Amino acid sequence: MAQRKRKPPRRKRPARGKGKRRGTRRKQRSRLWRASLFCLRWGCAVGFAGIIAIAGYLFFLDRQITSTFEGRRWSLPARIYAAPVELYPGAALSQRDAVAELTRLGYREVEFANAPGSWSARGNTLRAVLRPFRFGDGERGELPLAIEFEEGRVVRIDDGAGxxxxxxxxxPPQVGSFFPSHGEDRLILSPEETPPLLPATLKAVEDRTFDSHPGFDLKGIVRAAWVNLSTGELSQGASTLTQQLVRSYYLTNERSFARKLKELAFAVLLEARFTKADLMNSYVNEIHLGQDGARAVHGFGLGSQFYFNKPIAELGAQEIALLVAVIRGPSYYDPFRHPERAKGRRDRILGTMHDFGLIGEQEYHAALARDIGLAATRRAGRYYPAFLRMVRQELADDYDAETLGGEGLAVYTTLAPRVQDAAQAAVTETLAQIERDRGMDEGSLEAGMVVRGSQTGDIQAIVAGRVAGRYGMNRAVSARRQVGSAIKPLVYLMALESGQYDLASLIEDRPVTLDVPGYGNWSPRNFDREYRGPVPLVRSLADSLNVPTVRLGMSLGIERVAHRVEALTSVTAQAFPSLLLGAVQLSPMQLSELFAVFASGGFTTPAKTVLAVVDASGEPLSRYPIRVESAVELEHAATLTRALQVAMTHGTGKRSPHADRGVAGKTGTSNDYRDSWFVAYGAKHLSVVWIGRDDGGSHQLTGSAGALRVWNAFASNIDLEPALAAPDNATIEYETGLLADYGCGNIVSIPVTDPQRLRAKPGCH
Known part of the structure; x- marks a missing residue:
């Protein structure tokens, strides 16, 4: 059977467009793969670069933190201390004044003093435990004292154990500081100086996970974020103590997410680098606790002094709670301005302290019952600006502003706060009284006053004007006015030095006319326009007679007088006869330089405000010893002092209630009653008072009607000791200079060169 031939299979043609789509998809997948690979490569590159950048930034922050925090060195202002009060048997200090000084230092009264910063009194015995202190000449540990008083004086001091x-x-109290330019002030505390209750309270109130967190509190951040997102505002924070420290030291208070992220980074790095103890100590010294004018109060060491006027070691639970309360808002919870608000937060913090077992039940209820107990005033030196400016000027030759503002120096000065306060009160109150008495415009009078040590030149008080603590013109230093009769003692000193006169020598009080080249004739007159004929030299000075003074000065030589004025005051004086009556302009400070020669027994003792400077570690840097130079023989200075004592008992100062206390004094009045002066000195204090108007107008006040009244008020509140004067060896009639005896009219005892040469008053010797 013949086989049939098979036909070869037909090639299927692809559907139209299908092959093309398949190829397109392959190409797309290829491009997508390449794009993905490209993005992956670039993403990795960008991510890696970002990681490198972040790592680099963190490395930069880490280096910054390490370099600044490890070498943490706050700018510490120079602290200015007053002169310490010295206690010794015989010291003129009453028990009441001693208590006032302890109160000024923040000591507290207790039933029996047994801890530093406490005092108690029983009868005429005052017990106190003095705090440790570093003086300019060395350290002193805590010191128990028992001080006995009698009739306004210290009679015995013992160490409390007999x-x-x-x-x-x-x-000494701190009376001011020289701040760095940023205005921050702080007292550094070491961990050992910080009471354990403080960090425990900080953790309980501000940061309960402080001991375990890595710098931030995640739960707190989530909680705050939820609140902020809900409200749409940055109203909630979750700052740990570490974050607060970062914000205070490194960042601003700006509220933004970028700043918050930076804050977190800093906090984590700080926690990684430093121990919790380091961070807590830094927080204790850094945190802002208040503002005192331009001064920012930082740290709990200064906060304790600022709010309670005592060291932090002496604070109770209620006081620590108040300081912690202020952290949340130093302005909002300012206890001086908002005491009820601050007390409310303090009490809530006390509750937290009790809940955490930091204080017991009894202590908790006792603390709640206490008032906030602030210091009487938050004094930071602003009440002594004139004195502090003088201190800064004296230090300027040795220390620049940066050193004074940032190296933590301790500057020990000559200021005596009790004397300063008495001087300021005398000026302020007396000027107001004079204006009322005379119907003057309120505030029309001004004044300047200097009080210095009679023997040392130490400036104990400076009153720049009638308003305490006002910054501006220092009239005690800058107001140069005609001194009037206050210049006369120099003329009489030169007469004594000439060897031709003593206090009983007679000089003529009768009219005189002088021809002054370029000015014509000049005829001086006495204040009362009367003439007395021959008067003893002591009376001429004590009564401040003009005509005898001019006659005496012209006989000595007006050029010599002008030269002596310049030598003792550093002020150039014109050699005109009017100089003899005070036609020379001096400031109260310059006039004090002249009288300091008389008060010290003949030595120039330049005014100074600084005793010593010590660095932050206690090493002495500078001492400012007394510089003296002989300018007048002791005999002549002491004789002049005796004449000025007579001026107080018999002359222009005789209406003073302190005239018989042995002080030497001299009034001064310039032409047209523009300037009223009074100068007085005893063994301890030399005081100069000037009263006038800033516009130079007349006020119709003589020295005794104006400046003497200020000194009277001042002298009522300080200790007066007699000036060192030459011993008397003759008694004369004050008006005539004749030898006299008690019961023979107005007599005065004085030192004279030769009593035998004096004529006796008939029937009186």
Whole structure:
């Protein structure tokens, strides 16, 4: 059977367009693969670059933190201390004044003093435990004292265990600081100086996971984020103590997510690099706790002084709670401005402290019952700006502004706060009283006052004007006015030095006319326009007679007088006869330089405000010893002092209630009653008072009607000791200079060169 041929199979043609689509898909897959590969490569590259960038940024932050935090060095202002109060048998200090000084230092009264910063009193005995303090000449540990008083004086000091002490010093109060340019102020505390209750309270109130978190609290962040997203505002925070530290030290208070991320990075790096103890100590010293004008109060060491006027070691639970309360908002919870608000938050914190077992039940209720107990005033030196400016000027030759503002120096000064406060009060109150008495416009009078040590030149007080603490013109230093009769003692000193006169020598009080080249004739007159004929030299000075003074000065030589004025005051004086009556312009400070020569027994003792400077570690840097130079023989200075004592008892100062206290004094009044002066000195204090108007107008006040009244008020609140004067060896009639005896009219005892040469008053000797 024949086989049939098979036809070869027909080639199937692909459907139209199918092959093309298949090829297109292959190409698309290829392109997609290549694109994916490209993206993967670039994504890896970008991601790697991002990781490198982030790592680099973190490395940069780490280096920044390490370099700054490990070498943490705050700018510490120079602290300015007043002079310490010295206690010794015989010291003129009453028990009330001693208590006032302890109160100024923040000491607290207790039933029996047994801890530093406490005092108690029983009868005429005051017990106190003095705090440790680093003086300019060395350290002193805590010191128990028992001080006995009698009739306004210290009669005995012992160490509380019966051992008698020759002398003890209270620690001086801080009266100011020289701040760095950023205005931050702080007292650095070491971990050992920080009461354990403080960090425990901080953790309980501000950061309960501090001991375990890595720098941030994740739960807190989530909670705060939810609140912020719900409200649409950045109203909630979840900052740990570490984050607060970062914000205070490295960042601003700007509220943004970028700043928050940076804050987190800093916090994590800090936690990785440093121990929790390091971070807590830094927080304790860094955190902002308040503002005092331009001064920013940082750290709990200064916060304790600022709010309570005592060191942090002496704080109770309620005081620590108040400081922690302020952290949340130093302005909002400012206890000085908002005491109820601050107390409310303090009490809530006390509750937290109790709940966490930091304080017991009894202590908790006792703390709740206490008031916030702030210091009487947050004094930071602003009440002594005039004195502090003088300190800065004196230090300027040795220390630049950066050193004063940032090296933590301790500057020990001559300021006596009790004397300063008495001087300022005398000026402020007396000027107001004079204006009322005389019907003057309120505030029309101004004043300047200097109080310095009679023997040392130490400036104890500076009153720049009638308003305490006002920044501006320092009239005690800058107001140069005619001194009037206050210049006369120099003329009489030169007469004594000439050897031709003593206090009983007679000089003529009768009219005189002088021909002054270029000005014509000049005829001086006495204040009362009367003439007395021959008067003893002591009376002429004590009564401040003009005509005898001019006669005396012209006989000595007006050029010599002008030269002596310049030598003792550093002020150039014109050699005109009117100079003899005070036609020379001096400031209260410059006039004090002149009278300091008389008060010290003949020595120039330049004014100074600084005693010593010590660095932050306690090493002495500079001392400012007394510089003296002989300018007048002791005999002549002491004789002049005796004449000025007579001026107080018999002359222009005789209406003073302190005239018989042995002080030497001299009034001064310039032409047209533009300037009223009074100068007085005893063994301890030399005081100069000026009263006038800033516009130079007349006020119709003599020295005794104006400046003397200020000094009277001042002297009522300080200790007055007699000036060191030459001993008397003759008694004369004050008006005539004749030898006299008691019961023979107005007599005065004085030192004279030769009593035998004096004529006796008939029937009186």
């Amino acid at each position: 051992g008698e002490l020759p002398i003890a010093r209270l620690e």
